[in-house]
Amino acid sequence: MGWIEENMKSTHIRQIVSQAISLGMVISSALIIWKGLICITGSESLVVVVLSGSMEPGFKRGDILFLYMNKDPIRAGQIVVFNDGRDVPIVHRVIEVHEQRDSKEADILTKGDANLYDDRMLYTSSNRWLQQKYIMGRAVGFLPYVGWLTIIMTDKPIIKYILLGALGLLVITSKE
Numbered sequence: 001m002g003w004i005e006e007n008m009k010s011t012h013i014r015q016i017v018s019q020a021i022s023l024g025m026v027i028s029s030a031l032i033i034w035k036g037l038i039c040i041t042g043s044e045s046l047v048v049v050v051l052s053g054s055m056e057p058g059f060k061r062g063d064i065l066f067l068y069m070n071k072d073p074i075r076a077g078q079i080v081v082f083n084d085g086r087d088v089p090i091v092h093r094v095i096e097v098h099e100q101r102d103s104k105e106a107d108i109l110t111k112g113d114a115n116l117y118d119d120r121m122l123y124t125s126s127n128r129w130l131q132q133k134y135i136m137g138r139a140v141g142f143l144p145y146v147g148w149l150t151i152i153m154t155d156k157p158i159i160k161y162i163l164l165g166a167l168g169l170l171v172i173t174s175k176e
Contacts (some may be wrong), residue, residue, distance in 0.1 A: 016172075023171050042069040043137030048081050049147030050091055054112030055079070059139075062148040065091060067137030073099065074108060074132065079139040082110065084124045089136055092119055098129065106132045 037046050050063045058079075059065065067081055074080065076094050083089040092110040095118060099106045107129035111118040120128050153160035 019172060026171075041067065041137070043067040044069075044083075045081075045089070045136055048089055048091060048136075049150045051088060051151065052112075054114050055091055055093070056114045058113055059091065059142060060144065062145050062151055064143045064147040065139040066141040066143075068140045069135070069137040073097070073104075074106060074135065074138070080108070080110065081136045081139065082130055082134045083136055084127075084130065084134040090119070090122065091139065108132060108135070 034046070038044070045067060047064050047066055050059045050061055050065065053061050065079075065081065074094055074097060076097055078094050079091065080094055081089045081091050090110075092112045092115075094108055095111045096109040097106050098108075108131075109118055109120070109129055119130070123130055153163070
């Protein structure tokens with residue numbers, strides 16, 4: 001009887017180790033794909049969620065924007081995502097560009113479509129223009145409403161922990 005119990009115990013341990021390895025492979029594969037796409041797009045982030053209504057009616061709160069960054073100069077009218085040291089990146093439209101002759105850099109002025117005034121008050125310190133180095137990417141596409149899950153999980157962290165716990169439990173209890 002002792003041999004059967006040991007054999008069942010070792011089988012159970014092997015199954016747990018196998019599931020842990022499978023989970024690690026899924027996570028590492030997703031991370032590799034994510035980082036690869038970041039290299040391809042040239043953007044700091046592939047996607048951002050619109051968190052406010054400042055870009056309505058074009059983009060609403062909860063929309064996901066796909067970002068791309070290339071070497072082409074930024075032009076007025078383009079929608080960019082910038083982060084100049086804030087916790088959350090900002091999605092706004094470029095309304096004016098001042099290109100510097102001695103370099104390929106540009107000073108940029110942005111504004112939310114639904115805002116009355118430009119973003120000068122949002123830029124750090126005494127900068128009246130946004131430097132190009134703070135641009136994370138240009139919006140090249142969007143998915144409406146898909147970002148609401150992110151907003152809900154940020155507003156109510158308990159939902160995030162419940163969802164992560166349920167996903168972890170699902171992975172652990174799967175038979176593959």
